[in-house]
Amino acid sequence: MKKVLIVTAVPETVNAFLTAYISELSKHYEVHVACTLNDQHALKSLSGNVVTHNINIARQPSIFEDLKSLFQLYRFFKHQNFDSIHSFTPKAGLLSQAAAWLARCPNRLHTFTGQVWATKKGIARLGLKWLDKLTATLTTICLADSHSQKDFIVAEKVVNPTKCHVLASGSISGVNIDKFKYSANAREQLRTEYGISEDNFIFLFVGRLKYDKGIPELIAAFEKLNFSQPAKLFIIGKDEDNLLPLVSNKSDVIFAGFKTNVPDFYSFADVLVLPSHREGFGNVIIEAAACNLPAIASNIYGLSDAVSHEYSGLLHQVKNENALASCMQRLLDSPELLATYKKQARQRVEEVFAEPILVNAFLTFYKAHLKEHSPK
Structure with missing residues (x-):
């Protein structure tokens, strides 16, 4: 069974958006989740067959802390020998994709959920945009959570259009229409x-x-x-x-x-x-x-x-x-x-945008991607 890793900076990202994805993936792959776990119950929404790992990824920029995280991720990836590493959020994306590239993970995925540089100007815009471009370059394939966002980052030459995809009609994970309904x-x-x-x-x-x-x-x-x-x-x-x-x-x-x-x-x-x-x-x-x-x-x-x-x-x-x-x-x-x-x-x-539509598209994407990019 192939080993799949999901990486985020904080557990809130998993709990808010990724639980349904991870639950479905765990029926087909050995699924691991890595993020900063300051609380042992932070990922209590995940099923028992999902393996969790505490990897500290600071939310704010810090050269020293970020290099520590990069080294920790690299050692972790080399030891675990994952078939696929999938990152969400900008900081987790840059560090985990760099570490995954160094560790020669065959399938490196990142989901873009917005660009902090989109409204900035000057050096700040150029620097942050370059970091997103570096993240995209290190991946084997990436996702954007809306079609218009994909058009934007392609036009800005952040990603190669043949390398970037959108699930169904977009959104990071759809909506649980049983939870969200009028009362x-x-x-x-x-x-x-x-x-x-x-x-x-x-x-x-x-x-x-x-x-x-x-x-x-x-x-x-x-x-x-x-x-x-x-x-x-x-x-x-x-x-x-x-x-x-x-x-x-x-x-x-x-x-x-x-x-x-x-x-x-x-x-x-x-x-x-x-x-x-x-x-x-x-x-x-x-x-x-x-x-x-x-x-x-x-x-x-x-x-x-x-x-x-x-x-x-x-x-x-x-x-x-x-x-x-x-x-x-x-x-x-x-x-x-x-x-x-x-x-x-x-x-x-x-x-x-119903959650099952996005979950099905996510699983279909994974099956096609891992089959296509796995070593012979």
């Missing part, structure tokens, strides 16, 4: 908890509070709206760029902080808003769509795959608060259009 009870309970009546229109943002998530434009756009009915903007996530002052003293903008019951908030809200400046795909959009929640999002690579414009939501010009406000106003004032988008959003997820 009238959750809507009622949360509205009762926050003292919000059913006639209030709720815009929802879910994600890290960062400038490149478009938070300043979102606040500005919300304040431009002409309210034909009571409306509020709920923001869920961790504040990473000290943006809370933007929402202070604004009674209709509620910062709810980090939440573990995000699917309930998708039912609680009326529209998801994601005005990001960069995204690999935007899984939050299709998770929300599975809960009958349409989205307004920036018309950028990744998000343009997650939202079908004028079908499951609306796309607006990136970094344009007036265009964003126009989309928000349109859905606020158009209950019949909103109801149509809600229905179609769920339908599109079921047809295109």
